[in-house]
Amino acid sequence: MKQLKAKLLAGVLSVAMVLGTFAGAAPLTAKAASHATELTVRAVDESGKALSGVELVFEKDGETYDFVTTDDSGEAYLDENDFTDLVMANMDAADGDGTGFGIYEVKPASGSGYTLANDSLKMDVQNSGESWGYPCIATVNGEAYTGDTVDLTLKVAESEKPVKPVEHPKTLNVKVVNEKGLPVEDVHLEIFSPHCCRNSFAQPTDATGTASYTLSQREGIGMPFAIALAEGEDYEIVTPIENIYFERDADQNENYIAKVNGQEYNGEEVKLVVKKNELSISEVSGAGAEVSREGGTATITVKGTSLPAKFYYVVHCYSPKGVLLGQVEEKEAEAKGTETLRTFEAEFPSVLHLPKAAYWEIGVETIPNSEDGYYMAKGENGVKIAGTVVTDESKNAMVEIFTEAGKKNESDYTAESWEVYKNAVEAAKKIAEDNSATNAEIQNAIQAVKDAEAALVKTEPEKPSKPEKPEVKVASVKLAKTSYVYDGKVKKPAVVAKNNKGEKITSKDYTVKYAAGCKNVGTYTVKVTFKGDYKGTFTKTFNINPKGTSLSKVKAARKSFSATWKKQSKRTSGYQLQYSTNKKFAKSVKTSTISKNTTVKKTVKKLSAKKTYYVRVRTYKNVKAGKKTVKLYSGWSKVKAVKTK
Numbered sequence: 001m002k003q004l005k006a007k008l009l010a011g012v013l014s015v016a017m018v019l020g021t022f023a024g025a026a027p028l029t030a031k032a033a034s035h036a037t038e039l040t041v042r043a044v045d046e047s048g049k050a051l052s053g054v055e056l057v058f059e060k061d062g063e064t065y066d067f068v069t070t071d072d073s074g075e076a077y078l079d080e081n082d083f084t085d086l087v088m089a090n091m092d093a094a095d096g097d098g099t100g101f102g103i104y105e106v107k108p109a110s111g112s113g114y115t116l117a118n119d120s121l122k123m124d125v126q127n128s129g130e131s132w133g134y135p136c137i138a139t140v141n142g143e144a145y146t147g148d149t150v151d152l153t154l155k156v157a158e159s160e161k162p163v164k165p166v167e168h169p170k171t172l173n174v175k176v177v178n179e180k181g182l183p184v185e186d187v188h189l190e191i192f193s194p195h196c197c198r199n200s201f202a203q204p205t206d207a208t209g210t211a212s213y214t215l216s217q218r219e220g221i222g223m224p225f226a227i228a229l230a231e232g233e234d235y236e237i238v239t240p241i242e243n244i245y246f247e248r249d250a251d252q253n254e255n256y257i258a259k260v261n262g263q264e265y266n267g268e269e270v271k272l273v274v275k276k277n278e279l280s281i282s283e284v285s286g287a288g289a290e291v292s293r294e295g296g297t298a299t300i301t302v303k304g305t306s307l308p309a310k311f312y313y314v315v316h317c318y319s320p321k322g323v324l325l326g327q328v329e330e331k332e333a334e335a336k337g338t339e340t341l342r343t344f345e346a347e348f349p350s351v352l353h354l355p356k357a358a359y360w361e362i363g364v365e366t367i368p369n370s371e372d373g374y375y376m377a378k379g380e381n382g383v384k385i386a387g388t389v390v391t392d393e394s395k396n397a398m399v400e401i402f403t404e405a406g407k408k409n410e411s412d413y414t415a416e417s418w419e420v421y422k423n424a425v426e427a428a429k430k431i432a433e434d435n436s437a438t439n440a441e442i443q444n445a446i447q448a449v450k451d452a453e454a455a456l457v458k459t460e461p462e463k464p465s466k467p468e469k470p471e472v473k474v475a476s477v478k479l480a481k482t483s484y485v486y487d488g489k490v491k492k493p494a495v496v497a498k499n500n501k502g503e504k505i506t507s508k509d510y511t512v513k514y515a516a517g518c519k520n521v522g523t524y525t526v527k528v529t530f531k532g533d534y535k536g537t538f539t540k541t542f543n544i545n546p547k548g549t550s551l552s553k554v555k556a557a558r559k560s561f562s563a564t565w566k567k568q569s570k571r572t573s574g575y576q577l578q579y580s581t582n583k584k585f586a587k588s589v590k591t592s593t594i595s596k597n598t599t600v601k602k603t604v605k606k607l608s609a610k611k612t613y614y615v616r617v618r619t620y621k622n623v624k625a626g627k628k629t630v631k632l633y634s635g636w637s638k639v640k641a642v643k644t645k
Contacts, residue, residue: 035128035136037080040149041106043070046117050074051154055109058086059120060102065089067106068516072573072622075149077517079490083125083135101126101135108154115157121150168249168256169267174201174227176209176272179238183209184274185593188230191244193223200230206629207573207595207622210269215255219246227272232367239273279306280588284364284377295350302335302342302364309335312368313346316361317354325354330368352433353399373586398432398442401425401449417457424452475500477528477538484544485634486571490519493542495528509534521546521571521632522623546572546621548634552600554615554642560605561642565617568634569597573622576633577602579615583639593620612643 043051051074056067065086068076087100106121108114123145126138137145172191176184187205191213192198197220205211219225226242229235247258257265283303302311311333317326328349335342346362363374405425410418428445480494492514497505509532515524521544528538549568554561563577575594582588594602597619607613619634 035134036145036147037083037134037136038147039078039083039123039137039140039145041067041070041076041078041121042074042149042151043076043108043114043154044074044151046153046155051114054114054154055112056106056152057109059105059107064109065104071520073571077519079517079519080134082516083137087125087135106152108157113157114154117153117155121152169265170254170256171212171214171267172244172257172260172265173210173212173267173269174205174241174272175269176205176211176274179273179275183207184235185209187211187235187274188233189213189272190228190230191219191225192228193220193225195223196220198228203628215246215257219255221246221248221255229274234277234279235274236277237272238275239271241270241272277306279308279366280304281307281364281366281375284362284375286360286362286377294352295348297345297347299343300333300346300362300364302344303340305340307335307337307339307342308366309342310366311335311342311344312365313344314363314374315346315348316363317351318359318361326351332368353402375587397446398428401428401446402432404453405449412458414457414459417452417455421449421452421456424449470501472533473500474498474505474530474534474536474538475502477540479526479540479542482540482542484542486521486544486547488519490517491524491542491544492518493526495526495540497528497530499534505530505534508532518544520544521621523625523630523632541625543632545632546619546634548637549575549617549619550637551615551617551640554640556642556644557603558645559607559609560603561607561613561615561644562601562603563615563617563640564601565637567598567600568619571621572597572619573631575599575617575619577604577615577617578636579604579613581611581613583614583641585614585616607644609644612641614639614641616640 041056043054043056045051050070052070052072054070054074056070056076058065058067067078070076086104089100102125104123104125106123107116119141121141123140124138125135128134128136139145140150174189176187176189178184183205185205185207187209189201189205189211190198191201199213199216199219201211201213203211222245224242225244225246226240227237227244229237241261243259243262244257245259246255248254249256259265260270281302281304283301285301286298300313312330313333314330315328316324319325328347331347333344333346335344337343348360361376363376365374402425408421410422413421424445428449431441431445475498477495477497480496482493484491495507495510495512497510499505510528510530513527513529515526518524523541523543526540526542528540530536530538547568547570549566552564552566554563565575565577568575573595574597577592577594578585578589580587580589590604592602592604604613616636616639618636620631622629623632624630
């Protein structure tokens with residue numbers, strides 16, 4: 001099969017020059033509005049249902065050319081640039097005799113699993129007749145084409161149905177579902193044996209709850225393996241997958257999966273039933289002895305439900321007026337107690353260098369690097385710091401000296417003078433750390449540092465050699481815009497490039513190639529290739545996100561509410577409904593994913609009675625990004641509040 005984007009011409013020969021041979025030497029004219037330059041084909045079955053993921057091709061004169069694979073709505077799109085490439089791929093590039101024009105048949109690719117139910121779609125591509133000679137669609141199925149979407153009716157090709165492997169499978173297919181049998185997305189799985197190892201699945205579960213593990217040929221034969229949830233997953237296993245055994249293929253000398261749950265395995269999906277942990281933190285507080293200004297530890301109490309034995313915490317130091325003075329990086333702690341009440345020891349550093357330290361606030365989470373933020377114990381609930389507040393002018397002056405010392409570089413001064421200065425600063429630091437130091441001792445230490453500073457001798461800087469010609473390089477390449485909202489129009493963001501001098505690189509120094517389409521919801525690449533004095537090729541990406549939706553109404557019920565939103569089914573896969581007891585969605589946030597874009601209502605149950613909840617909704621679209629499937633989200637709708645009964 002030939003690639004649609006065929007490289008037919010070498011060097012700097014442009015498409016415009018080649019296409020100019022199609023129509024002779026007529027003067028340049030504008031495109032006629034009546035010539036269609038875009039084609040949208042929708043693949044449907046015999047009942048009219050859209051077929052997604054079907055690879056379509058073009059055929060002409062016994063040659064087959066790539067088209068595109070249909071999206072979730074069954075549609076495949078081809079624009080003006082694609083028609084140009086199609087014509088060029090099917091013509092004699094040497095003399096440009098125009099043999100690329102003519103009748104092309106659109107049909108399913110061999111091996112796609114589908115064949116024609118009726119006739120193929122016949123598209124007549126002709127020269128517009130103008131000086132550019134650009135390709136356009138003259139007719140579709142013998143009738144003048146107006147730009148409407150054309151249906152292509154297909155049926156399953158019985159001879160091309162894939163045969164599932166039943167012998168010596170090397171991939172374990174797991175489907176994770178909840179207790180109601182519904183798929184659970186974005187769960188990380190591991191396969192392990194208590195006798196040897198623990199390995200992670202390559203990808204988390206997809207929208208269908210499916211994830212696969214392929215043998216690496218390192219797993220042990222004869223050892224029992226089982227499926228486990230990765231650390232940090234907010235689920236627990238209800239129905240396990242265990243007693244997994246591997247054996248050696250005598251012919252291929254490779255390991256394969258022989259048994260799962262003690263039964264022979266034929267490669268089919270195995271269900272792993274899980275349930276959601278209802279974990280929550282309701283209160284964090286400090287207890288025990290106060291922490292001194294020199295640092296120490298304090299006992300932290302955490303209240304909630306389904307609390308783990310391991311926590312992650314950060315601490316912030318505030319002045320008496322609430323100004324943030326310092327922050328300690330995230331730390332890990334082992335806790336004692338029950339699932340509703342646990343305690344752990346938190347470490348606090350010295351704050352002797354801070355003149356007005358008053359109290360600490362501590363934030364606690366159950367997972368590291370939490371995107372939802374930490375549960376903070378604020379204000380008077382924070383862990384108080386004992387000790388004398390240092391406000392005297394002498395120690396404030398000492399702080400200024402240390403600040404100034406930190407700005408100096410040892411390499412700027414002679415070794416002898418720097419040694420004297422360094423010793424004076426270190427002696428002053430010891431005085432500053434001594435809470436019993438007298439004012440006279442502090443003043444003497446300050447004066448000693450000043451005298452040593454005055455005696456510093458600068459080194460003679462080496463004169464840099466003047467380069468014959470400064471080398472210019474590409475320092476940065478960005479897109480002017482990396483996010484759009486789908487509106488049915490092609491998006492091609494401008495490129496912004498700068499060199500190592502901070503100067504903007506003009507477009508004459510590089511070429512830009514955009515990915516095909518750049519119209520529907522998805523992730524698209526932009527390839528920037530530099531030339532002349534600049535070298536290198538850079539690939540950037542941008543997203544076209546789905547349109548958002550809005551809440552129609554939110555109706556309260558006993559310990560529940562129902563939310564209804566406006567249907568947004570074009571270029572979307574589904575919706576996300578989010579609710580919280582915090583109107584800024586800063587904590588206690590719950591998110592529900594609705595996987596059908598035709599569903600416009602969701603009832604949320606098991607809530608607290610007579611409590612106000614804040615609700616919002618957005619759309620999402622599952623798209624391909626390389627070899628991965630990712631979700632692209634719209635913006636959130638306006639928030640509506642509802643109080644349960």
